[in-house]
Amino acid sequence: MEIGPKYKTNGDCEFVVWAPFRKLSLQLLTPKEQIFQMEKDEKGFWRATIENIQHEVCYRYILDSSLTRPDPASHFQPYGIYNASQTVNHVLFNWNDSDWKGIDLSSMIIYELHVGTFTAEGNFEAIIPRLEELRSIGINSIELMPIAQFPGERNWGYDGVFPFAVQNSYGGPIGLKKLVNECHKKGLAVILDVVYNHLGPVGNYLSDFGPYFTTKYKTPWGDAINYDGQYSDIVRNYFIENALHWFRNYHIDSLRLDAVHTIYDKSAKPFLKELAMCVRDYSKEQGRDFYLIAENDLRNSGMIQPAALTDYGINVQWCDDLHHCLHAILTGEHIGFHADFNSEQKLVQCMKNGYVSLNRKTQLESENFNDMQFVVYCQNHDQIGNRIYGERLSSLISFEALKLAAGIVILSPFIPLLFMGEEFAADSPFLYFANCSNHYLTEAVKKGRLAEFKKIGLIGTQSDPFEIETFISSKLKWESRTRGNHKIMLKFYKHLLQLRTSLPVLSNLDRSSMDIDIIDNTNVIVIRRWVDEHSVLIMLNFNKMDITFKLYAPPGRWWKILDSADILFGGPGTLMHSSFVTGDFITLRCNSVSVLNKVE
DSSP states (O other): OOOEEEEOTTSOEEEEEEOTTSOEEEEEOSSSOEEEEOEEOTTSEEEEEETTOOSSOEEEEEETTTEEEOOTTOSOOTTOTTSOEEOOOGGGSOOOOTTOOOOOGGGOOEEEEOHHHHSSSOSHHHHHHHHHHHHHHTOOEEEEOOOEEOSSSOOOSTTOSEEEEEOGGGTHHHHHHHHHHHHHHTTOEEEEEEOOSOOOSSSOOHHHHSOOEEEEEEETTEEEEOSSSTTHHHHHHHHHHHHHHHHHHHOOOEEEETTGGGOOOOSSSOHHHHHHHHHHHHHHHHTSOOEEEEOOTTOOGGGTSOTTTSSOOOSEEEOHHHHHHHHHHHHOOOSGGGGGGOSHHHHHHHHHHSSOOOSSSOOOOGGGSOGGGEEEOSOOHHHHHTSTTOOOGGGTSOHHHHHHHHHHHHTSSSEEEEETTGGGTOOSOOOOOOOOOOHHHHHHHHHHHHHHHHHTTOOSOOOOTTSHHHHHHTSOOGGGGGSHHHHHHHHHHHHHHHHHHHOHHHHOOOGGGEEEEEOTTSSEEEEEEEETTEEEEEEEEOSSSOEEEEOOSSSSEEEEEEETTSGGGTSSOOOOOSEEETTOEEEEOTTEEEEEEEEO
């Protein structure tokens, strides 16, 4: 059931809000102040229909004749989290994407970005001039970090408190629609990061309306959302409607579900299963696919197995293991959780199975899911921003090793994700930042983050998350991409992505069409991938020295189509011939990725 304000075709607007234990009235604040009585149904939903209401009316609810609150399903908070809500008539926007049918999962190349730091302006419309460049590199899907209304003007987005409202400082509903419309016109899908495991601590008024939260469970951010207790069916409806709201009103293509391992739900029909079913039903209605992508730290393949096999049916899952292996091997950081991933053997296991077996109690029945169901990366907002100094990989490893990491991700049989600026080896940090005036909360956040750093063995002085300089320093420096190694890295990424998209053997996500081994007595990994009679060899040298070995592969001639050590890509120069016959000796430069192509 839809909630919040909804305009009807005749110009009337219906307001629907759930408050089972309160008496509610509706207060319009513009164009003149008026109070309207609301009617309550047996489930605790209050309704009022206002005739011939103008667009963009400011309003709020009066609870028990005294307490005033914004709408918990507000579509816009133009004046911030403490002030009135504003209606949005979604049918008025002039969409130009009627022919858009989305991007198939198996073809996705994802680019994660933070709206506030992607450009100097820090809003939706400022992203639009960059879209053509992203498309020319080979990106076909952008993933927006959360944009639901949060306190202040700077935040990662995971402290949102109005799940249906588009952040005012980013440009609000119109700004988001303009961005999505332009993305679709240019052939780019839009993925939105949403948070269904908690709400932020400042400006969260849901509990004033009803039992949205439960004390049965605790998340790292406070009380858990009530997905399995009394009234949980209404709470579930709120978040399921939120998902459909983004698809329906903003033409979003996919949702990335933040930290689903902290969605606590012991019901017979889990919330995530119900959500996935509703999204599948909506997809059938619309005649095209809308996808759900889960972040799941439990490393549980059950989340993405077909719904008939498990209680879920989520389409795709982020996979941290590939990142952890690459980071541990290339940086030499073996502290904290990286200690479990510090070997080329673990990387091979990850490439074969999606996960690394840590000999712990995890569900890793990899035969029950296919390769298109993992998103992999060597950098993302968490892995950069949850370091003390917010260093990108470009600040931690050599230029050659950086190209090696990119090659593994982009040439893998998984869905690749890039983090904004990665494609030109951006060196600006991506720090944790927020905007909050509550002294006790800011101090608690700082202490909590320091404790987390110490727990994983990171020691240092963190930038103050609440100082504006921390936010400003995290903005991308776009001008750097036209010079030096930044320009060269951009060329390398473009070449990698062109190889992936132009060769069916590299865009194929069937893991059964892949062999992977480590050359004896070396740290060289050789991956053979094939489709029909077409094969490629991907050779990864993790040594800090050049390595020579004999080419063991199916008989025939193999042609070099990539060597990251090439002078063209800022390397020391290739030591490889243009082609090889099986049994020849090959010399790989240190920290390099090379590709040989064989066509029968």
